Amino acid sequence: MSETIKKFLYLNRKAPYGTIYAWESLEVVLIGAAFDQDVSLAFVDDGVYQLIKDQDTKGIGMKNFSPTYTALGDYEVKKVFVEKESLEERGLTLDDLQHLVWEDEDDDWAEKDSIELVSREEMTALMEDAEVVFSF
Amino acid sequence: MPIEVNGKSFETDEEGYLANINDWEPGVAEVMSKEDDLDLTDEHWDIINYLREYYEEYQIAPAVRVLTKAVGKKFGKDKGNSKYLYGLFPYGPAKQACRYAGLPKPTGCV
Numbered sequence: 001m002s003e004t005i006k007k008f009l010y011l012n013r014k015a016p017y018g019t020i021y022a023w024e025s026l027e028v029v030l031i032g033a034a035f036d037q038d039v040s041l042a043f044v045d046d047g048v049y050q051l052i053k054d055q056d057t058k059g060i061g062m063k064n065f066s067p068t069y070t071a072l073g074d075y076e077v078k079k080v081f082v083e084k085e086s087l088e089e090r091g092l093t094l095d096d097l098q099h100l101v102w103e104d105e106d107d108d109w110a111e112k113d114s115i116e117l118v119s120r121e122e123m124t125a126l127m128e129d130a131e132v133v134f135s136f
Numbered sequence: 137m138p139i140e141v142n143g144k145s146f147e148t149d150e151e152g153y154l155a156n157i158n159d160w161e162p163g164v165a166e167v168m169s170k171e172d173d174l175d176l177t178d179e180h181w182d183i184i185n186y187l188r189e190y191y192e193e194y195q196i197a198p199a200v201r202v203l204t205k206a207v208g209k210k211f212g213k214d215k216g217n218s219k220y221l222y223g224l225f226p227y228g229p230a231k232q233a234c235r236y237a238g239l240p241k242p243t244g245c246v
Contacts (some may be wrong), residue, residue: 006171034199034201067194067195075202
């Protein structure tokens with residue numbers, strides 16, 4: 001096991017189905033989760049659409065991979081930052097997003113919220129703080 | 137190469153995974169395990185059925201680490217370790233059990 005733990009930030013900027021970026025990002029996150037790094041996910045711009053609940057892809061004939069986001073907690077991905085301004089600009093609120101949780105082993109497996117709303121300013125700080133940024 | 141189950145033909149990819157997850161029936165696991173000289177017990181079926189439930193809910197096959205933890209929680213702590221799972225599926229729980237369950241090859245599994 002590597003001793004060096006780095007701060008990884010996966011930056012998601014695009015809507016889920018028009019391009020392959022959202023799904024590719026999610027796959028990299030799930031694969032990368034095996035490496036025990038300090039992982040954060042960020043959703044900004046149209047990327048916030050990836051977390052919308054009750055997605056239905058029947059009309060476009062693509063696999064609806066939105067349920068996979070709810071598996072992130074099982075993969076020890078506990079920090080999901082959503083930019084408040086990006087939601088507001090699209091007429092969305094936290095209630096429009098899926099409820100993502102992780103289970104805290106040290107607190108009798110209590111379910112804790114993964115999603116945290118942050119301002120644009122806080123998002124900038126998160127990006128500056130990260131050692132590795134993957135932009136999708 | 138397609139496999140034959142109860143007189144029906146099922147399409148598979150080049151590594152033997154079912155081409156269409158919705159085609160699956162229990163006979164698929166029976167036929168695949170016979171080819172590996174493995175007799176499926178209730179313990180095997182617990183894992184196979186659990187994998188199908190997991191895929192149904194999350195649309196992915198779980199990583200071994202995630203599967204191990206989940207099995208421990210669902211079927212008892214003594215079963216939540218890779219020794220138990222590899223004992224059941226010597227070719228690897230992710231690869232072999234997912235294949236029997238009709239799931240695609242797990243993401244990140246080489």
